Amino acid sequence: MHSVPDGPPASSAARIGPPADPVGAEGVFLLDSGGTIRTWSPAAEACTGLSAGEAVGQPISTLYTPPDAAQGLPLRDLAEARRAGYLRGERTIRGAHAEFLAELTVHHLAPGGGPAEFAIVLRDGSAEPRMAARQDGAMRVEALGHVAGAVAHDFNNLLMIVVRCCEHLLEAPGLEPEHRTELEQIALAADHGAALASQLLALTGRTHAEPHPIDLAAAVSQTLRLLRRPLGDRIAVRSVPGAEPAWVRMHEGEVGQVLINLAINARDAMPDGGVLTVTTGRLTLDEAGAARRGLAAGTYVTLQVGDSGFGMTEDVRARAFERFFSTKPAGRGTGLGLASVADVVRMRHGAIEMRSEPGEGTEVTILLPLVSPDAGRLPARGGDAPVQRARPGERVLVVEDDPVVRDIVGSILRELGYETAEACSGADALARAGAGDRPFDLLVTDLALPDIPGEELAGRMAEACPATKVLFISGYADQAAPPAHDTAGAPFLQKPFSGRVLGRKVREVLDAPAPAPRG
Numbered sequence: 001m002h003s004v005p006d007g008p009p010a011s012s013a014a015r016i017g018p019p020a021d022p023v024g025a026e027g028v029f030l031l032d033s034g035g036t037i038r039t040w041s042p043a044a045e046a047c048t049g050l051s052a053g054e055a056v057g058q059p060i061s062t063l064y065t066p067p068d069a070a071q072g073l074p075l076r077d078l079a080e081a082r083r084a085g086y087l088r089g090e091r092t093i094r095g096a097h098a099e100f101l102a103e104l105t106v107h108h109l110a111p112g113g114g115p116a117e118f119a120i121v122l123r124d125g126s127a128e129p130r131m132a133a134r135q136d137g138a139m140r141v142e143a144l145g146h147v148a149g150a151v152a153h154d155f156n157n158l159l160m161i162v163v164r165c166c167e168h169l170l171e172a173p174g175l176e177p178e179h180r181t182e183l184e185q186i187a188l189a190a191d192h193g194a195a196l197a198s199q200l201l202a203l204t205g206r207t208h209a210e211p212h213p214i215d216l217a218a219a220v221s222q223t224l225r226l227l228r229r230p231l232g233d234r235i236a237v238r239s240v241p242g243a244e245p246a247w248v249r250m251h252e253g254e255v256g257q258v259l260i261n262l263a264i265n266a267r268d269a270m271p272d273g274g275v276l277t278v279t280t281g282r283l284t285l286d287e288a289g290a291a292r293r294g295l296a297a298g299t300y301v302t303l304q305v306g307d308s309g310f311g312m313t314e315d316v317r318a319r320a321f322e323r324f325f326s327t328k329p330a331g332r333g334t335g336l337g338l339a340s341v342a343d344v345v346r347m348r349h350g351a352i353e354m355r356s357e358p359g360e361g362t363e364v365t366i367l368l369p370l371v372s373p374d375a376g377r378l379p380a381r382g383g384d385a386p387v388q389r390a391r392p393g394e395r396v397l398v399v400e401d402d403p404v405v406r407d408i409v410g411s412i413l414r415e416l417g418y419e420t421a422e423a424c425s426g427a428d429a430l431a432r433a434g435a436g437d438r439p440f441d442l443l444v445t446d447l448a449l450p451d452i453p454g455e456e457l458a459g460r461m462a463e464a465c466p467a468t469k470v471l472f473i474s475g476y477a478d479q480a481a482p483p484a485h486d487t488a489g490a491p492f493l494q495k496p497f498s499g500r501v502l503g504r505k506v507r508e509v510l511d512a513p514a515p516a517p518r519g
Helices: 042-048 073-084 127-170 177-202 216-231 252-268 287-292 314-319 337-347 403-415 426-435 454-464 499-511
Strands: 013-015 026-031 037-040 086-094 099-108 118-124 212-215 235-240 247-250 274-285 298-307 351-356 362-369 395-399 419-423 442-446 469-474 492-494
Touching: 026 042, 042 118, 073 086, 073 099, 127 177, 127 403, 127 499, 212 216, 216 235, 216 247, 216 252, 216 274, 216 298, 247 252, 247 362, 252 274, 252 298, 252 337, 252 362, 337 351, 337 362, 395 403, 395 426, 403 419, 403 442, 403 499, 419 426, 426 454, 442 454, 442 499, 454 469, 469 499, 492 499
Parallel strands: 235 274, 395 419, 395 442, 442 469, 469 492
Antiparallel strands: 013 351, 026 037, 026 118, 086 099, 099 118, 212 247, 274 298, 298 362, 351 362
């Protein structure tokens, strides 16, 4: 661990910041009677990529591309504007980085040799197609998120069966030690499967799982195991964990999101193979070094991902973290990978830097605040603490459209002494709630029901029986904080969960004070 003093950043470093997006910009500038540029607005700079120092004092013909410029088109445009008062048309303009089709309007302000005889409005005519392409990319990502959510939901329902069967078998008397070991491995595989589903959702930004202290080096090691196959045989992976514990406040899906995006970008930069190096460690920043990165002085956990690929030019490096910016051909990428990494880093109060030069590879360094491993740490799945049983007469209504999961949840609660009723839909649940002479103490409902959302069901039941408490369950990680009917922050269990976890959560909800009535 070492201290980083203040100093100028390397010229090859790029940091996250506000994107420079010219889409939709209109550049305005003035010409004298001879067609020399006399003023240059910030919008003109954004539209063309040319600074005021590069444009002011130059003839307008420097903006027009050959062969039009050679044929005197700029001067003919000015002559037409002088005759008619204005001219409107499309011209191919040479910007700082590329040519583009511009909608150009020339206004004749006043005759004479003054400094401002013409005003020109320059609008990027390719803005609308690019915006449409961006919107199409965003829609594709949104669709991917819905598909990922549905897959994760069904996958987590299947894992519920695995977890429950393992739990039953592990509690069987006279279990042979070798059989116990095998069952524990199956249960561990189910845990890893749930983490994989969470990472699938994290890639589309659809997870709201609660952050908690995790060992970054351990989470990176687990994710790298998942990456071996997609990276291919021609890329060697070097993992260099730091000597000191590196605890950060995140959730495992976020680590997967960050590392997978960085690794896939590195893979694409090494089409002929190469070396991917992933390093974790600690870094202490003094006041000056922290201020340069927009952080507070202190100790941070570092994650460095470097590749031996072809590197980036300065202009690509400057835009690398922009949303939807991509150097890949159409259909080969959304331009969301590095932007989503930057989003996670910002959300976790960290900083991200990039160093890259053509032919020398790329290295991305992420700094995240170091936390205590016990600060708000989540309890382990299951645990050994005994589960309190039901009190006499406590009734629970279980609403779940998957019949196997519904039976599992109901059987767990009956084993703990609860009186249960089971419903397969929201309408079925409302009918059962209205048919009894005694209200239910607790509603345990899946959020994704076939007829009405679980949170809507909870709201309608609350109107009829305000004393009934609610516990939401779901295989969708992005529904961990139900948004409707004042249920934000309501008790929630992410599938798959064990019988012990369910029993403790039900007891916790029932024993909690009743919410204050809404006025």
